[in-house]
Amino acid sequence: MLQPEVVQLRTEGRDEQQERRLSESEEGNNPFSFTPQIIRLHKDHELFEDGDIHRHMYLQDLYISEAEDKPALSVSEFACHISGCSAVFSALEEYEHHYNALHRHVCCSCRRSLPSARLLDIHIQEWHDSLFTILAQKQDMYQCLVEGCGQKFRTSKHRKDHLIRIHKYPPDFRFDKTKKERGKEQKDAAMEMVDDVCESEGVCEVMCNSPSDEPEGGESMETHECEEKASTEDVLAAAQDTEGTSTVPRKPQYSYRIPNTVCFGHGSVRGFGGRRGRRK
Amino acid sequence: MWRLNKVRHKAGRPGGSLEELRLKRRENERALRQARRDRQLVSKRLLLNEDEEQLDVSMDTAPGGHDIVSLLHKLQHSGTDKEAHLKALSKVLRDPSAQLTFIKHENSMHLLVGLLTGSNAQCRLQAVRCLHELSHSSHTNVAPACLPATPYLLTYLSGPSTKFTELCLYTLGNMCPDSDVVREKLLAQGIIPALASCIENQRHNLAVVEAAAFTLSQLLQARDAPEKIIPMVLKSTLPSHLLSVLTPDPQFGLAPAIECAWCLHYLICSTEDNKELLAQGALSQCSSLLVSLGGAVTEGNKEDGLELLIWPLLRCVGNLLSSCPVEDLNAHLSDAHLPASLCALVQAYLHTLPALARETVWVLNNLTAHSTEFCSALLTLNLVPGLIQLLPFSQGINTMILRILANIAHKKKEFCVKLMQLSLLSALCATLKMADQEMVIRSLDILFMMTVSSPVVAEEFVRQGGLSLLEVLQYNGAAEMRQRSTYLLEKHLLSYQQHITVDNMPDP
Numbered sequence: 001m002l003q004p005e006v007v008q009l010r011t012e013g014r015d016e017q018q019e020r021r022l023s024e025s026e027e028g029n030n031p032f033s034f035t036p037q038i039i040r041l042h043k044d045h046e047l048f049e050d051g052d053i054h055r056h057m058y059l060q061d062l063y064i065s066e067a068e069d070k071p072a073l074s075v076s077e078f079a080c081h082i083s084g085c086s087a088v089f090s091a092l093e094e095y096e097h098h099y100n101a102l103h104r105h106v107c108c109s110c111r112r113s114l115p116s117a118r119l120l121d122i123h124i125q126e127w128h129d130s131l132f133t134i135l136a137q138k139q140d141m142y143q144c145l146v147e148g149c150g151q152k153f154r155t156s157k158h159r160k161d162h163l164i165r166i167h168k169y170p171p172d173f174r175f176d177k178t179k180k181e182r183g184k185e186q187k188d189a190a191m192e193m194v195d196d197v198c199e200s201e202g203v204c205e206v207m208c209n210s211p212s213d214e215p216e217g218g219e220s221m222e223t224h225e226c227e228e229k230a231s232t233e234d235v236l237a238a239a240q241d242t243e244g245t246s247t248v249p250r251k252p253q254y255s256y257r258i259p260n261t262v263c264f265g266h267g268s269v270r271g272f273g274g275r276r277g278r279r280k
Numbered sequence: 281m282w283r284l285n286k287v288r289h290k291a292g293r294p295g296g297s298l299e300e301l302r303l304k305r306r307e308n309e310r311a312l313r314q315a316r317r318d319r320q321l322v323s324k325r326l327l328l329n330e331d332e333e334q335l336d337v338s339m340d341t342a343p344g345g346h347d348i349v350s351l352l353h354k355l356q357h358s359g360t361d362k363e364a365h366l367k368a369l370s371k372v373l374r375d376p377s378a379q380l381t382f383i384k385h386e387n388s389m390h391l392l393v394g395l396l397t398g399s400n401a402q403c404r405l406q407a408v409r410c411l412h413e414l415s416h417s418s419h420t421n422v423a424p425a426c427l428p429a430t431p432y433l434l435t436y437l438s439g440p441s442t443k444f445t446e447l448c449l450y451t452l453g454n455m456c457p458d459s460d461v462v463r464e465k466l467l468a469q470g471i472i473p474a475l476a477s478c479i480e481n482q483r484h485n486l487a488v489v490e491a492a493a494f495t496l497s498q499l500l501q502a503r504d505a506p507e508k509i510i511p512m513v514l515k516s517t518l519p520s521h522l523l524s525v526l527t528p529d530p531q532f533g534l535a536p537a538i539e540c541a542w543c544l545h546y547l548i549c550s551t552e553d554n555k556e557l558l559a560q561g562a563l564s565q566c567s568s569l570l571v572s573l574g575g576a577v578t579e580g581n582k583e584d585g586l587e588l589l590i591w592p593l594l595r596c597v598g599n600l601l602s603s604c605p606v607e608d609l610n611a612h613l614s615d616a617h618l619p620a621s622l623c624a625l626v627q628a629y630l631h632t633l634p635a636l637a638r639e640t641v642w643v644l645n646n647l648t649a650h651s652t653e654f655c656s657a658l659l660t661l662n663l664v665p666g667l668i669q670l671l672p673f674s675q676g677i678n679t680m681i682l683r684i685l686a687n688i689a690h691k692k693k694e695f696c697v698k699l700m701q702l703s704l705l706s707a708l709c710a711t712l713k714m715a716d717q718e719m720v721i722r723s724l725d726i727l728f729m730m731t732v733s734s735p736v737v738a739e740e741f742v743r744q745g746g747l748s749l750l751e752v753l754q755y756n757g758a759a760e761m762r763q764r765s766t767y768l769l770e771k772h773l774l775s776y777q778q779h780i781t782v783d784n785m786p787d788p
Contacts, residue, residue: 031763034725036649036687039642040602041595043501043549044319047642047676050635051591052321053312055542058588059323060312062305065584073634076674079715083755088715095713103752 118147119175126156145169145176319503324454325494326416327447329409347372348381352388355395366395366406373413382414383425393429408433408447415454423458430455431469437478437492445482446491453495456502463502463509471499472512479521486532489525493539496522500546510550519547519557523565526593534589541566541592548596554603563600563612566593574621577628587636590625594639601646609651619647619654623663626670634677641670641680648687655688659698664688668707674716682711682722689729696733705730705741712749717758724753724764731768 041047057063078095080087082103089095105120106113109128114120122143125132135141140152142159146167153159156178163169163176315321351369355362372378382388396407411429414422433448452471455462475492482488496518499509513519522544528537544562548554554562570593573586604612622644629636648655658664667685671678685704689696704726711723727746731738741747753765 029767031760031767032725032728034686034690034722034729036683036690038602038646038649040599041549041642043546044316047639048595049313049316050633051595051639052316053309054591054633054635055588056312056321056323057305057309058585059325060308061326062308063585063588064305071632071634073631074674075672076678076719077715078713081713081720081752081756081761083757092710092713 114175119145123175145173321501322457324416324418324457325450327412327450348378348385348388352382352385352391355391362395362400363402363406366403366410370406370409370413373410376417376419379414379417379422380419383422389425389428393432396429397432405441405444405447408436408444408451412447412451412454415451420458423455423462426451426455427462427465430466434466434469434471434474437474438481442485442487445478445488449478449488449491449495453491453498456495456498460504463499463504466499467509467512471495472509472516472518476516476518476521479525480517483521483524486525486529486536490536490539493522493525493536493543497539497543497546500543500550505546506550510547513547514551514556519544519562520560523560523562526565526569528589534583534585538585538588538592541589541596545592545595545599548599552603554600558600558604558608558612561612563597563604564614566596566600567613567618568615569593570597570625571615571617571621574617574624578624582628587629587633591636591639594625594636594643598639598643598646601643606650610653616657619644619657619663620661622647623666627666630670630673630677634673634675638676638680641667641677641684645680645683645687648684652691655691655695658684658688659695664699664702664704668702668704671707671711678711679716679718679722682719682726686722686726686729689726689733693733696730696737700730700737700740705737705744705746709744709746709749712746712753717761720753721758721760721764724761724768728764728768731771 075090078089078092080089080095080098080103085103087095087098089098101115102113104113105115105117107120107123107128109124112123114123122145126142132141136154140154142153142156144151144153144159144162144167146163149167151162153162156176160171160173160176160178163173164171169176312321348369351365351372354365355369358365373382392407392410395403396411398404398407411426411433414426417423430452433452436448437445439445452466456466475496479489479492482492496513499505500513502509522540525536525540526544528534544557544566548557548562551557557563570590573590573593576582577586601609622640626637626640626644629640644658648658658667664685667681670681685699689699708723708727711719712727714720727741731741747769750765750769753761754769756762756765
């Protein structure tokens with residue numbers, strides 16, 4: 001990183017903009033500290049290395065014209081900045097794909113990541129909306145997951161049968177877990193709340209809800225299992241492949257934990273999307 | 281440019297394939313880099329004989345020792361043919377082991393100096409050629425052995441013979457880096473005034489000027505130069521001579537200008553306050569020359585070796601700007617084309633010499649840091665879109681570009697709006713996702729300045745979906761990113777909501 005050697009603060013006559021900013025900085029909490037700086041470089045500065053080498057190669061009779069010698073020009077990488085996610089990408093599209101697949105449609109209540117806004121809406125409705133539970137006792141509330149089908153069913157089992165029979169879905173479709181299985185999941189969800197977002201989100205977690213054999217404290221085992229399963233069944237294969245993270249669970253790089261009350265996805269209080277999940 | 285012309289022949293040399301040449305180059309480059317890191321970057325130049333096309337490394341390792349001894353014997357005792365013996369000696373002395381043998385031999389230097397100062401002109405020439413070969417040695421104890429010759433070499437600098445003077449100069453130049461003792465003696469013997477009057481008197485003779493400037497550059501790179509050498513040089517007439525040679529002669533070529541430019545660079549970067557050089561017009565000359573070189577490059581006239589001149593000029597301008605008060609900038613930089621030329625240089629060298637492009641954007645930063653005028657120029661000359669397109673390139677380029685854009689945003693509200701109109705916001709939405717923390721923090725800085733400048737900008741950022749980017753950063757591990765994004769969001773919320781309630785409240 002370039003270390004500026006001389007800081008010259010000269011004011012040419014402040015205009016409105018600078019006045020406004022100055023008054024802001026006087027408020028005390030303003031973390032922004034950029035000021036324009038002239039950077040002076042001494043003879044041995046590392047920035048001068050390549051040019052010096054070029055010069056001396058010429059002196060030593062080893063000059064090569066630029067046409068013959070092509071040094072590599074580097075391009076910046078992108079990285080997912082969600083705390084705990086250490087994925088790195090060489091292209092912006094890869095980053096977007098990763099983000100959309102794993103971080104965008106996230107349920108605030110249980111941290112599950114769903115692949116689309118629609119499935120997220122349905123999930124929130126069926127799992128976290130008490131009104132839905134009440135209504136479902138009297139009406140057909142369970143929507144078919146296939147967009148455009150429009151049919152509704154009294155129970156999730158009915159819907160599942162419909163999905164398998166009519167739409168030829170696999171019987172263990174990940175995004176159609178019943179609420180009953182959630183009993184165990186709530187415990188897991190509680191454990192997951194402590195994890196960093198990236199490890200608890202993702203397709204795998206939705207899979208690991210079968211009330212089978214999950215040891216209480218085995219968070220790392222759980223995610224490891226999940227990731228193994230995820231790698232064999234490729235719903236989001238593309239996302240898993242292109243993102244930079246390996247399938248080995250990584251210790252979160254930052255110790256800063258996100259409080260339970262904060263969520264980046266759907267229904268986030270902070271976002272301006274509003275309560276999309278609730279209101280239609 | 282005699283040097284580069286000679287180098288081109290290397291490609292066709294017998295016994296050396298192109299691949300071997302490349303390997304050798306790479307090895308040498310690695311060695312040079314290590315030497316620079318150790319602060320021991322030193323080069324010497326060898327002036328070839330007229331009959332030599334290129335440096336013939338593949339020498340037969342004949343017993344040089346014997347040759348030396350017998351040649352010295354012949355020189356001491358034979359009356360005639362001294363010239364032929366000297367010539368033979370100079371050829372033998374190209375071999376490193378022969379060089380060591382020579383200096384170990386008693387009275388050898390005494391003999392040589394005698395011939396150097398004798399009445400036979402041809403012998404003098406051959407004697408200085410022998411000294412030149414010795415000076416090129418990579419053994420650091422060879423040069424000090426040549427010290428007895430230096431007072432004479434210095435005296436001969438004002439002589440009429442071009443070839444002879446060149447040899448003297450390059451010999452002295454090669455000796456400078458080898459030891460403190462050598463430099464002390466040379467300084468005491470008046471090398472600086474000698475170089476000054478040499479350049480002054482031989483101003484028309486560009487080969488000599490090139491050699492003198494090379495010698496000076498060797499002195500200026502010494503570790504103790506800032507204390508011991510540079511003040512003396514600044515007091516002499518050398519700076520003004522160097523400046524006068526900067527513009528390359530179209531016939532002779534770039535070489536003398538290249539040497540002078542590097543001398544100026546060493547002078548400037550080793551001095552805190554360059555007001556004397558500024559007063560002598562260094563900034564205006566270097567910048568005008570950069571403008572014309574930038575113009576040449578834009579027209580596709582990128583001759584080989586041009587970057588050897590551009591590089592030191594960039595550094596001179598970059599560092600001189602730190603000594604120039606912003607009020608005086610216009611006096612020194614009357615040529616308003618400098619920003620455009622700099623941008624042209626970046627584009628021209630980005631892929632072939634990224635380090636050069638990086639130094640060019642460094643100069644742009646220094647130009648725009650405190651000058652509203654130059655920031656405005658970047659906007660009015662429509663140079664900003666080109667800069668924004670450079671944001672993907674790392675290793676110091678994009679971070680410096682963000683500095684430049686921040687310099688612009690920092691000056692005026694109107695500039696921020698203009699930057700928004702040039703799609704800077706969407707570029708920032710991409711840079712905010714980069715892995716490099718400095719890029720993210722700098723992007724946040726710019727974003728802050730822009731949103732504070734006008735609600736139009738804030739709205740546009742929100743419209744482009746920027747808020748979710750900031751939300752993500754709020755919980756990032758780095759405190760600088762967390763603090764900035766949180767602060768920005770909280771300010772946004774306020775201003776955005778205000779904007780909604782005041783301006784576009786839906787009708788009931």
